[in-house]
Amino acid sequence: xxxxxNSAAATMxxxxxxxATPWFFYALAGAAVISALFVITRRNAVHSALALxxxxxxxxxxxxxxxxxxVAGVQIIVYAGGIMVLFLxxxxxVNVERSSKERQFNRIWPVGLAAxxxxxALFVSALVKGRALFPERLVKLSxxxxxxxxxxxxxxxxxxxxQYTFAFEIASLLLLVAILGAVIMTKKxx
Amino acid sequence: xxxxxxxxxxxxxTPGQAGNQFWALMYVLIIxxxxxxxxxxxxxxxxxxxxxxxxxxxxxxxxxxxxxxxxADALKxxxxxxxxxxxxDQFVFWVAPLIGLLASFTVYTVIPFGPSQAVSDMNIGILxxxxxxxxxxxxxxxxxxxxNSHYPLIGALRSSAQMVSYEVAMGLxxxxxxxxxxxxxxxxxxxxxxxxxxxxxxxxxxxxxxFFPLGFxxxxxxxxxxVAETNRAPFDMAEAESELTAGYHTEYSGLRWSLFMLAEYAxxxxxxxxxxxxxxxxxxxPFPNLLQAPAWEFIFSLFPGLTFAGLAAIAFIxxxxxxxxxxxxxxxxxxxxxxxxxxxxxxxLLVIAVAGRTADTSVAARFREGIDYVYWFVLKVAVFMYLFxxxxxxxxxxxxxxxxxxxWKVMLPIALGVLMLxxxxxxxxx
Numbered sequence: 001x002x003x004x005x006n007s008a009a010a011t012m013x014x015x016x017x018x019x020a021t022p023w024f025f026y027a028l029a030g031a032a033v034i035s036a037l038f039v040i041t042r043r044n045a046v047h048s049a050l051a052l053x054x055x056x057x058x059x060x061x062x063x064x065x066x067x068x069x070x071v072a073g074v075q076i077i078v079y080a081g082g083i084m085v086l087f088l089x090x091x092x093x094v095n096v097e098r099s100s101k102e103r104q105f106n107r108i109w110p111v112g113l114a115a116x117x118x119x120x121a122l123f124v125s126a127l128v129k130g131r132a133l134f135p136e137r138l139v140k141l142s143x144x145x146x147x148x149x150x151x152x153x154x155x156x157x158x159x160x161x162x163q164y165t166f167a168f169e170i171a172s173l174l175l176l177v178a179i180l181g182a183v184i185m186t187k188k189x190x
Numbered sequence: 191x192x193x194x195x196x197x198x199x200x201x202x203x204t205p206g207q208a209g210n211q212f213w214a215l216m217y218v219l220i221i222x223x224x225x226x227x228x229x230x231x232x233x234x235x236x237x238x239x240x241x242x243x244x245x246x247x248x249x250x251x252x253x254x255x256x257x258x259x260x261x262a263d264a265l266k267x268x269x270x271x272x273x274x275x276x277x278x279d280q281f282v283f284w285v286a287p288l289i290g291l292l293a294s295f296t297v298y299t300v301i302p303f304g305p306s307q308a309v310s311d312m313n314i315g316i317l318x319x320x321x322x323x324x325x326x327x328x329x330x331x332x333x334x335x336x337x338n339s340h341y342p343l344i345g346a347l348r349s350s351a352q353m354v355s356y357e358v359a360m361g362l363x364x365x366x367x368x369x370x371x372x373x374x375x376x377x378x379x380x381x382x383x384x385x386x387x388x389x390x391x392x393x394x395x396x397x398x399x400x401f402f403p404l405g406f407x408x409x410x411x412x413x414x415x416x417v418a419e420t421n422r423a424p425f426d427m428a429e430a431e432s433e434l435t436a437g438y439h440t441e442y443s444g445l446r447w448s449l450f451m452l453a454e455y456a457x458x459x460x461x462x463x464x465x466x467x468x469x470x471x472x473x474x475x476p477f478p479n480l481l482q483a484p485a486w487e488f489i490f491s492l493f494p495g496l497t498f499a500g501l502a503a504i505a506f507i508x509x510x511x512x513x514x515x516x517x518x519x520x521x522x523x524x525x526x527x528x529x530x531x532x533x534x535x536x537x538x539l540l541v542i543a544v545a546g547r548t549a550d551t552s553v554a555a556r557f558r559e560g561i562d563y564v565y566w567f568v569l570k571v572a573v574f575m576y577l578f579x580x581x582x583x584x585x586x587x588x589x590x591x592x593x594x595x596x597x598w599k600v601m602l603p604i605a606l607g608v609l610m611l612x613x614x615x616x617x618x619x620x
Binding site for chain 1: 279281282313314320328331332350351353354378381
């Protein structure tokens with residue numbers, strides 16, 4: 001066994017710090033913002049939906065960078081994989097040709113602009129005095145046990161109720177009611 | 191330089207865990223090349239096997255026994271005119287095949303060919319695989335819509351409805367396998383692909399046999415759903431040629447069409463890998479715990495070499511059986527060279543098996559282990575790939591309403607029941 005091999009194996013085992021992190025962040029954030037702009041500027045609804053998929057995937061990438069792989073995976077499987085397929089499914093049944101040529105008939109864009117400006121002001125203020133608002137040091141998250149930690153928070157550990165078990169069960173009951181409602185509304189005869 | 195290579199070959203972790211971009215890139219390139227070659231081989235095998243099922247010969251003209259047919263096909267597809275219909279949505283039509291291709295190839299980052307033979311080991315491995323492979327349906331839907339034509343649109347609608355429905359049963363079957371990974375002392379399960387195989391090794395049983403017949407039923411549901419997910423016969427409603435010409439890719443031609451085919455076959459290999467990882471012990475050889483002795487280890491490590499030796503023998507027999515006419519001389523020489531190549535690989539693998547027979551941490555031993563892992567994994571996946579062909583040759587296509595009824599009213603309740611029973615049995619046992 002030669003020593004060079006040992007040291008190389010040691011560096012491989014300990015792992016290195018992630019590189020080019022700012023690059024990944026700016027690329028993903030830029031992709032998210034630009035594709036979000038496309039979502040609202042495209043006249044063709046399918047193009048908007050495709051741009052929205054890019055936005056959702058970029059946000060999933062940002063979650064990964066925040067050491068939250070489970071949220072990133074769920075973002076991809078639920079939003080990009082499930083909901084967007086349904087979106088496209090519905091959009092295809094709509095006459096895209098005609099709706100893209102129609103003039104916009106509601107005039108609420110000033111309200112939207114005001115809301116967007118207010119949100120922007122909030123973000124800028126958070127950026128300016130961010131040091132006071134946010135904790136000095138971020139909590140060290142362990143990427144390796146992320147899913148297991150979420151499971152413990154949701155379902156509890158070793159016979160005890162988790163922190164969010166009750167809220168989780170209520171949410172799932174609500175979803176069950178919604179599913180039953182959808183079935184009853186679509187089925188004439190059960 | 192050789193030292194670096196040696197240390198990589200002797201590594202015990204995946205390049206993703208080690209944070210080594212260069213080695214990860216090497217893995218990506220190797221896997222990309224391997225999958226592309228596998229798709230070509232699968233193309234040839236499918237045509238040959240289907241032909242033999244129907245008592246035909248299949249491709250025989252290009253190369254000995256049509257062995258060069260995939261290359262001829264690839265060349266033809268690349269040289270064909272790339273037609274984009276005038277009424278089509280140009281950009282979306284252009285980007286649609288790439289979506290499917292990206293989705294099918296991205297999942298290979300987490301497929302574990304061995305405990306360290308994967309690009310990366312993610313904490314959310316199986317979730318990532320299911321999520322990203324579910325993006326492939328977007329490519330199909332968008333392709334059908336962008337073609338601006340009736341048959342592709344109907345094919346795309348069918349395909350999206352089918353894939354969304356079968357994803358539910360598939361996901362539930364996967365969850366019941368993930369539940370089984372938590373049957374250990376700590377009671378903590380895992381979603382990591384490598385972790386799932388290691389859980390099977392620790393528990394000393396493939397999950398297909400665990401809580402018999404629960405594991406087997408979950409596996410069967412997954413095995414059916416994955417055929418529907420990849421739009422293969424008998425669930426190929428999206429491209430049913432007797433009803434929809436070619437379904438969602440009717441308007442596609444040339445290279446763009448071949449990208450769809452590449453994505454479909456890559457997705458087939460990927461879902462087969464999920465099935466192998468979750469239920470069939472992934473990279474493990476048969477009886478890794480029971481037959482642990484070094485002698486057994488050595489015997490099993492001879493298998494890769496013997497497999498190639500068998501293939502070489504078949505090729506040599508084919509050479510000998512070629513008709514003795516001057517017309518066949520080139521083909522005969524070609525097949526002989528191919529057989530010699532296979533024999534050389536067999537010899538190489540046998541030499542590696544003998545050189546690395548000691549179970550220590552030397553590079554030769556670790557390299558031999560790596561070859562064994564990849565061999566058993568690929569062998570199991572190959573069985574599934576053959577099953578895909580077998581299904582296609584055997585079963586008639588489903589009607590669309592039958593397909594949806596099976597998906598929602600048979601597979602989903604069974605998957606839910608198996609999931610609940612697995613949880614109950616797991617609680618009772620542990």
